[in-house]
Amino acid sequence: MQPENPHQAKLLASLRLHGPQSAAEMAAQVGLSRSKIGQELQRLEDLGFVERAGKAESRGGRRSGLVQLSGDLRFVGVDIGATSLDVGVTNGRLDLVAHVAEDIDIRSGPDVVLRRAVELIGKLRAEGHLPRIDGVGVGVPGPVSFRDGYTVSPPIMPGWDRYPVREFFLKQLDCPVLVDNDVNLMAVGEMYCGLARSVGDFLFVKIGTGIGCGIITGHRVLRGSNGSAGDIGHIAVNDGGPVCSCGRTGCLEAWFSGAALSRDVNALARGGESGVLESMLADGPLTAADVGTAMRQGDPHALGLVRDGGRRLGRVLAGLVNFFNPAMIVVGGGVATGLGHTLLAEVRSELYRRSTPLATSNLPVVLSELGENAGVVGAAALAGDHALGVDQT
Numbered sequence: 242m243q244p245e246n247p248h249q250a251k252l253l254a255s256l257r258l259h260g261p262q263s264a265a266e267m268a269a270q271v272g273l274s275r276s277k278i279g280q281e282l283q284r285l286e287d288l289g290f291v292e293r294a295g296k297a298e299s300r301g302g303r304r305s306g307l308v309q310l311s312g313d314l315r316f317v318g319v320d321i322g323a324t325s326l327d328v329g330v331t332n333g334r335l336d337l338v339a340h341v342a343e344d345i346d347i348r349s350g351p352d353v354v355l356r357r358a359v360e361l362i363g364k365l366r367a368e369g370h371l372p373r374i375d376g377v378g379v380g381v382p383g384p385v386s387f388r389d390g391y392t393v394s395p396p397i398m399p400g401w402d403r404y405p406v407r408e409f410f411l412k413q414l415d416c417p418v419l420v421d422n423d424v425n426l427m428a429v430g431e432m433y434c435g436l437a438r439s440v441g442d443f444l445f446v447k448i449g450t451g452i453g454c455g456i457i458t459g460h461r462v463l464r465g466s467n468g469s470a471g472d473i474g475h476i477a478v479n480d481g482g483p484v485c486s487c488g489r490t491g492c493l494e495a496w497f498s499g500a501a502l503s504r505d506v507n508a509l510a511r512g513g514e515s516g517v518l519e520s521m522l523a524d525g526p527l528t529a530a531d532v533g534t535a536m537r538q539g540d541p542h543a544l545g546l547v548r549d550g551g552r553r554l555g556r557v558l559a560g561l562v563n564f565f566n567p568a569m570i571v572v573g574g575g576v577a578t579g580l581g582h583t584l585l586a587e588v589r590s591e592l593y594r595r596s597t598p599l600a601t602s603n604l605p606v607v608l609s610e611l612g613e614n615a616g617v618v619g620a621a622a623l624a625g626d627h628a629l630g631v632d633q634t
């Protein structure tokens with residue numbers, strides 16, 4: 242299903258960004274006459290894209306009915322991480338109506354992982370959450386050729402290079418399928434449902450095993466000429482430093498990421514300078530999450546790791562802010578959530594110190610509120626955009 246003309250696509254895009262509206266509000270938004278709007282909305286209702294949604298606030302005159310995207314539409318978001326697989330279902334308004342998650346190992350290869358994803362979709366269908374499927378969005382933790390629907394030389398995903406991810410789903414499911422990098426999709430999720438709601442130009446920084454950045458400009462994902470835009474983890478912070486997964490030295494994510502934190506915290510614990518870390522090591526090797534735990538217990542060494550990391554990230558973000566002038570920076574991903582406001586404070590102070598006052602005069606730097614749902618919601622949103630004719634290419 243697709244809108245029949247550009248007017249309908251504009252109306253759907255407006256509902257997507259601004260939520261339920263009256264016909265008068267939409268007329269102002271998209272610049273069409275009231276009668277034309279009424280006609281196109283009726284058609285969109287007949288096609289199943291939109292539904293009536295009660296009355297708007299009275300402004301003295303007659304109360305006008307609100308229109309919203311349909312609650313009957315069903316979009317599936319598949320969020321494939323390095324160690325996790327999430328499958329979620331949303332309606333047309335991106336309300337998450339069902340969500341299943343389980344541990345996987347991306348290194349077990351695309352056949353195993355994608356088959357499991359299709360099984361989970363089948364499970365959600367069997368439970369009654371998917372009376373229909375209007376589109377599927379798939380996020381993978383590596384560079385993607387968006388047009389071709391496959392992964393391109395993903396460093397942490399052996400066996401996935403040029404694997405036809407979209408074809409795999411198309412063979413099993415009778416609906417449109419779109420594939421994108423997971424960070425881009427988290428950014429789309431934030432744009433529609435998170436703190437960046439309705440913000441046209443912003444950066445979404447994900448700190449997980451590595452570091453990546455989704456770039457939203459004019460409400461659209463900027464993917465670059467080869468789909469690798471936003472790969473900020475490999476921006477050089479200096480000439481030396483630890484060796485990165487890409488083989489070079491000095492990359493941001495070699496200094497600060499989930500992998501770097503777990504390397505550094507284990508070295509600190511084994512070094513024996515911190516009693517807190519040393520005692521935690523008795524339960525097995527430490528992870529990035531343990532850095533947050535030790536920091537909250539007042540361990541100065543763990544705090545030092547977070548501050549150093551925040552400063553390095555802030556330095557890279559300062560360059561991006563001077564270049565791109567975003568209206569907001571949203572920081573998310575499992576590692577960021579665990580380190581919380583201590584990390585954010587450090588990032589902010591370095592960022593504001595190193596950016597031009599004009600670029601940072603009104604620049605919120607916030608933690609993602611969507612948290613672990615950002616990926617599935619964003620993936621479903623990408624599929625929804627396609628169905629609603631909202632251009633995300």
Ligand SMILES: [Zn+2]
Nearest residue numbers: 475485487492
């Ligand atoms: Zn690197």
